[in-house]
Amino acid sequence: MxxxxxxxxxxxxxxxxxxxxxxxxxxxxxxxxxxxxxxxxxxxxxxxxxxxxxxxxxGVSLEELRELVADQEARQLLRAEFLDPQTPPDRRRAILDDSAAIVARTQRLVDRRRAALDALDGELADRRERIAQRRGELQQAPAKT
Missing domain, CATH: 1.10.1660.10 (Multidrug-efflux Transporter Regulator; Chain: A; Domain 2)
Known part of the structure; x- marks a missing residue:
C-alpha cells in the first residue's frame, strides 16, 4: 500500500x-x-x-509511544522464540519472565493514566456539584429588580 x-x-x-x-x-x-x-x-x-x-x-506522549512500540516489538520477538520447538525449557521460562515484565510495564502506564482520568473525573464531579449548588442558591435568592 x-x-x-x-x-x-x-x-x-x-x-x-x-x-x-x-x-x-x-x-x-x-x-x-x-x-x-x-x-x-x-x-x-x-x-x-x-x-x-x-x-x-x-493519551501518551511520543516518548511513551516509542517505549510501547519497542515493548511490542520485543514481545513479538520473544513470542517467535518461545514458539520455536528448538527453544529449551529453561529459555522458555526466561522468555515468559521477560514477557511478564513487559506486560507489567504497560500495565503501570495504563494504571497511571487511569488514575489521572479518575482524578479528573472527581474534579469534574465537584465542579458540577458546585454549579448545581450555586444554581439552587440563585433560585432561592429574592429576585432584584
Missing amino acids: RIGEVAAAVGTTPRTIRYYEEIGLMPGAHDRAAGAHRVYSEQDVEQLTEILRLKELL
Missing part, C-alpha cells in the same frame, strides 16, 4: 506517518528507491493502527 492509502485506511494523514517514521516510531517504508513512492506492508499498517490506538486510548 502507498502512504495515502495507508493514511486513509487508518484515519490519519501522510504527514503523521512520515513524522512517525522520522522519530523512529515506525520503520521506514519498504521497497523505496530514491524518489519512489513509499510502500507499506500489512504488518506496517497493523503497527500504525496499534500506535494510533494506544495514543488515543492512553
Whole structure:
C-alpha cells in the first residue's frame, strides 16, 4: 500500500506517518528507491493502527509511544522464540519472565493514566456539584429588580 492509502485506511494523514517514521516510531517504508513512492506492508499498517490506538486510548506522549512500540516489538520477538520447538525449557521460562515484565510495564502506564482520568473525573464531579449548588442558591435568592 502507498502512504495515502495507508493514511486513509487508518484515519490519519501522510504527514503523521512520515513524522512517525522520522522519530523512529515506525520503520521506514519498504521497497523505496530514491524518489519512489513509499510502500507499506500489512504488518506496517497493523503497527500504525496499534500506535494510533494506544495514543488515543492512553493519551501518551511520543516518548511513551516509542517505549510501547519497542515493548511490542520485543514481545513479538520473544513470542517467535518461545514458539520455536528448538527453544529449551529453561529459555522458555526466561522468555515468559521477560514477557511478564513487559506486560507489567504497560500495565503501570495504563494504571497511571487511569488514575489521572479518575482524578479528573472527581474534579469534574465537584465542579458540577458546585454549579448545581450555586444554581439552587440563585433560585432561592429574592429576585432584584
